[in-house]
Amino acid sequence: MGSWFQSLRKTRDRLVDALRAVSAPTLAAPETREEIANLLITADVPMRLVQSLSREWEQSASRRESLAATLRRVLVAALEPAPTLDWHALPDPCTILLVGVNGSGKTTTAAKLARMALLAGRRPLLGATDTFRAAGSHQLKLWAERLGCEAVIGATGGDAAAVAYDAIDAALARGCDTVIVDTAGRMHTREPLMRELQKLGAAMAKRLPGAPHHTWVVLDAMLGQNAVVQARQFHEMTSLTGAIVTKLDGSSKAGFLFAVRQELELPIFFAGLGEAMDDLVPFDPAAFADALVNGDELK
Numbered sequence: 001m002g003s004w005f006q007s008l009r010k011t012r013d014r015l016v017d018a019l020r021a022v023s024a025p026t027l028a029a030p031e032t033r034e035e036i037a038n039l040l041i042t043a044d045v046p047m048r049l050v051q052s053l054s055r056e057w058e059q060s061a062s063r064r065e066s067l068a069a070t071l072r073r074v075l076v077a078a079l080e081p082a083p084t085l086d087w088h089a090l091p092d093p094c095t096i097l098l099v100g101v102n103g104s105g106k107t108t109t110a111a112k113l114a115r116m117a118l119l120a121g122r123r124p125l126l127g128a129t130d131t132f133r134a135a136g137s138h139q140l141k142l143w144a145e146r147l148g149c150e151a152v153i154g155a156t157g158g159d160a161a162a163v164a165y166d167a168i169d170a171a172l173a174r175g176c177d178t179v180i181v182d183t184a185g186r187m188h189t190r191e192p193l194m195r196e197l198q199k200l201g202a203a204m205a206k207r208l209p210g211a212p213h214h215t216w217v218v219l220d221a222m223l224g225q226n227a228v229v230q231a232r233q234f235h236e237m238t239s240l241t242g243a244i245v246t247k248l249d250g251s252s253k254a255g256f257l258f259a260v261r262q263e264l265e266l267p268i269f270f271a272g273l274g275e276a277m278d279d280l281v282p283f284d285p286a287a288f289a290d291a292l293v294n295g296d297e298l299k
């Protein structure tokens with residue numbers, strides 16, 4: 001399983017020299033603090049958070065807190081509270097809709113979520129509404145076979161909303177308690193495609209009032225700040241209940257997560273730390289902040 005520490009290597013590498021300076025026993029000069037602030041910004045940490053960090057740093061001497069400890073404290077606080085998803089406490093059936101731009105990791109994440117659900121003793125059903133490309137639904141079908149879970153696979157060229165409806169219908173008929181609906185990737189700027197997502201959600205609600213219980217945007221961490229722009233657009237069109245961040249292991253701009261949490265106020269449920277099945281983990285603000293500031297070394 002990918003670790004937080006390994007996964008955040010690229011983002012941490014941007015910061016590491018500067019962080020050594022703040023962890024030095026002597027108080028860092030204002031220029032050093034400014035340099036760190038600038039580096040945080042290059043890692044896509046939002047300006048507002050960096051400014052509040054600078055204010056906290058000005059006071060840290062009187063608090064007798066090291067600059068590194070202040071940094072860690074501010075970063076953790078900016079991400080908390082993290083949501084928890086208790087698979088045992090979800091409604092029966094629970095329906096989850098995954099949305100996002102092309103290639104963000106939706107299909108892989110749908111499979112990883114199904115695996116988590118299975119491990120928690122639930123009966124998941126995967127719904128493949130990516131009817132644009134035969135390969136899209138085929139990919140999810142293979143995952144369902146490998147995981148040994150139920151699936152409803154839309155025919156190529158079919159109506160995505162109808163497939164979402166059928167997925168819930170099949171789940172109710174087959175005694176499945178967790179419906180995970182994968183969607184085709186779409187550019188957040190293409191309004192007709194975004195409207196299609198609304199249709200898809202409405203079809204789910206028609207079959208099961210209250211569905212979808214969760215609508216999560218799947219964000220590719222390699223995109224940094226651009227992922228925030230995407231999330232905002234998806235939020236406007238689909239009322240997201242949260243986000244999942246994938247590919248943290250390849251990103252050097254993981255600081256964008258702070259904007260997802262603070263500016264969009266979206267809970268971050270899970271993080272993808274690698275391509276393997278077990279590499280989707282509950283988002284952990286303390287582990288994230290520690291991995292970012294090289295916590296073990298700096299403490």
Ligand SMILES: Nc1nc2c(ncn2[C@@H]2O[C@H](COP(=O)(O)OP(=O)(O)OP(=O)(O)O)[C@@H](O)[C@H]2O)c(=O)[nH]1
Nearest residue numbers: 102103104105106107108185246247272273274275
């Ligand atoms: N390193 C890494 N790779 C990931 C992660 N999540 C997904 N991927 C990879 O990203 C690529 C795209 O994943 P998909 O799940 O097909 O993405 P998608 O959003 O379904 O793509 P479209 O359906 O084309 O929009 C695949 O090669 C995945 O293995 C992650 O957390 N870390």
Ligand SMILES: [Mg+2]
Nearest residue numbers: 106107130136
């Ligand atoms: Mg896909």
